[in-house]
Amino acid sequence: MRTKWKQTLLMVITLFSLLLPSASYLAIAEEGLPITKEYSLNSSVKAAVKSILNEQVAEGTRIGAVVRLTNDGNRLTRVPDYDVRVKTEDGVLYTLRPSADNVIAIQPKETVELSYMIVIDREDAFSLAEISWVDVDEFVSPRSEQTIVSIPISSIEWRGDTAVFSDSLAKRPWGESFTIPVLSTSLEYKPVNLSEQNTPQGPRTILGLLATNHSDKKKAIPDFRINGKSDKKVFAGVRLEKDPIMLGPGEQQYIHYAIPAGKKDELSGLTVLTPESFATDDKTKIEYAIGQFDLSLPNEAEANAGDQPKIYVWNSPIEFDPLNRVIQPEISVSMVSLQMNESVGGGFKAAVAKFKLTNRSDRPMPVPKFQAQLMGVDGTKYTGTRQNAVVETLTPNVSYVMYYSFVLPSTEKGDQLVMEILDSETVAPYSIPIATFKTMVKPEKSEDASxxxxxxxxxxxxxxxxxxxxxxxxxxxxxxxxxxxxxxxxxxxxxxxxxxxxxxxxxxxxxxxxxxxxxxxxxxxxxxxxxxxxxxxxxxxxxxxxxxxxxxxxxxxxxxxxxxxxxxx
Known part of the structure; x- marks a missing residue:
């Protein structure tokens, strides 16, 4: 059993250790992102704050904290039995409750995350200043308390989904790569596409990010959320890729989010958030998210500064996005014809695009199931209908011709069109562009009477x-x-x-x-x-x-x- 003089000595040693600067960081922060460094709780355990929540809820105010503890020792170490408290800027203290999912011990050289929360019956707005670990001795009279360490948290306090970042550095411009330091500094994300699509549930804005693994190890893309926001409303985004995504060293892959904002013009910005949770018991879990930074929307110049569609050369191989998951590299696809047909009963025109698919491998390959979409000069898009193909497999070194029909208004001339080839399977029912080019109805030219x-x-x-x-x-x-x-x-x-x-x-x-x-x-x-x-x-x-x-x-x-x-x- 610990004696009082040993406890006092340990406190002195611990307090002395706090005067020494910590040489290690849990994550290397990007410029302008306040990630707290590690502070010693005892001789082997160090603490850093990952996230702080202070939001208004129906019951009052919810205060949450997620901290990371690292065991620098060589043996299994119990999580220090300290109270975790937050102090407001006006000096009010609140003791947080630990999550039922919190671990009670830390393996050597391991870092764990612990969640704490409390809901108080308080409706006025207030700010949090610091979080503290307090050693409480209940077996002495009067009860003694010793603050082990206090960490300032005002710069990372998050006030819920409707919160606004006051720091201008917490905003990322469109088109520039970013990391999410609280999750990983080696995984980088670049916004590449923002489009609108209609679904049975209503219009959605689809955001595309290009993820890159810059480490020398295999990495899983962590769970994070991207919300859209307008002046008065927040639209919760949903990641469309449901299966876990693993990236090898240097590997890239797209990830997509659907934001139920209707037209993208209704959005004023995007917010990147990381998910957190708190378990009140083994059956009840509270889910919430912490904002990391804002992401700007592309302005007109930025939207037009990307890869502009090139004029297509008939019967030439279409240049697909090399990361697409529909067209295998061994399959060559070219558009050989685009003609305008008149409806027999009147009322519409039908553009018919014929594509030639060639299997350049030495083995049979399935016919790729891509979608095609035409866009008129006014920006109106027309989805193609794929022929009822009988062929399912492409024979090596044999070309196969198939067509898509596009129902167009009778006024369409077809002299200024954009063809989009889409992946309609990876994140169905949404479609992802994998190739885009300018085209027009092919003029009829014949050197003879054929x-x-x-x-x-x-x-x-x-x-x-x-x-x-x-x-x-x-x-x-x-x-x-x-x-x-x-x-x-x-x-x-x-x-x-x-x-x-x-x-x-x-x-x-x-x-x-x-x-x-x-x-x-x-x-x-x-x-x-x-x-x-x-x-x-x-x-x-x-x-x-x-x-x-x-x-x-x-x-x-x-x-x-x-x-x-x-x-x-």
Whole structure:
């Protein structure tokens, strides 16, 4: 049992040790960030303050503290049995209660975090000045108290989600990398993207950060929050990546936050916060967050200062973000065509983009499931609908062509467009841009009389139509026999599937009235091929056709759309 003179001697030694400057820090603070240094509690245990909370709640005022204790000794050491108290600037003392989750002992060379809290029935605003560890001896009369150490905390006090940083250094400009010293000084984050997306739950602002591990060890990205704020409201952000993220030395990865602020124009800034918790018992836990610093929003100049979309060169490999998780490096993707189709029933146009995917590896690879989005000159975005692809695997060194259709207003000319390729799976239902480029509807150019249905080139040598009495005399009394002599060639060695756009031929009389039509596939049975194609059309009209229209047709969610390629006489 400890004797009184030993206790007094220990106190003297401890107080003397406080006069010696501490050579080690729990974390190296960035300039302007007040991270408290370590103070000795006894011969082997040192303390540093991680966070201080002072916020108004329904019950009054909640005061919380999270401290870090480090055991510098060579053996297991019990957490010192001291009272932890905070003192306000007007001298009022409050003793904090320890969390039920707090450890009671510290392993050698280990650092642990301990949480303390109290809720007091006080509604007036006040500030905290210091936190203290006090040794209380209940077994002497009168009871004795000895303050072991006091640490100033006014500079790190956090007053809740609506708090405002008074220090101008606690604000990070957009586009510059930052660290969160209370979590890690070797993990760096850079804001790279701020966009708006609509969801079934309403519009969301999506923030993208590029995380980099600058250490020589594998690191886990810690949990932290980013909130949006306006002049009157705070919007709690949610990290979209749910699984733990580990970064190797020098490795990078994007992380994303969804902020329910509606339009990003409604935001005035962002706040980076670190999560804390306090357990009142084994069943009840209080969660809260401590603000670390503000993050500025990009102004118009900064938003436009990033990588501007380049003009796309047809049939060239698209440059994807090297960190994307959708397009494997062995797969080359290029856009070979972008054409504007008219809806059959009217009311809209449909842009059809054809992409060529090539597997440059020596093994089969799955067809990447990316999303495509077109943006008009006024900033309006149109999400593409992917064809119902039959092919799921890309054969080595074989190219596959697939298309996306975009329903556009009838007024869209298609001469100033931006194409965005999106990752719609990593943080579904949200989408992440992985490539962006400028483009336009591809003009039709042919050096000969051939017709382009990329990747097919069709040359019509001749055609003729004959009319007969049909078999169904009452409903369709006339039957037309159409014969087309054509040559079909592949522009490149690529494959298509049964979902590919089709060729439609249409017989027209001299007044422009449609006599009949037939749709032909480029894949499957009875597909278009070199030679004479013969087809029958039933009609109620008895006319001599002098025109043949040839279309490319696609299916869209709003119905069929077609592009007139040629009118033959």
């Amino acid at each position: 017709l382009s249905f990329y990747p097919f080139q069709i040359k019509i040598n001749s055609w003729k139509a004959e009319v007969f009495y049909g078999a169904a005399r009452e409903s369709f009394p006339y039957s037309y026999k159409l014969s087309i002599d054509m040559e079909v060639n592949l522009q490149e060695q690529v494959v298509v599937d049964q979902s590919f756009p089709k060729m439609k031929v249409e017989l027209v009389d001299d007044k422009g009235k449609v006599i009949g039509s037939k749709t032909l596939s480029f894949n499957g049975e009875n597909h278009v091929g070199t030679g004479t194609q013969t087809m029958n059309m039933d009609s109620v009209l008895y006319e001599f056709s002098n025109s043949l229209r040839i279309y490319e047709t696609v299916d869209t969610p709003y119905g069929q759309a077609e592009r007139l390629i040629a009118t033959l006489q």
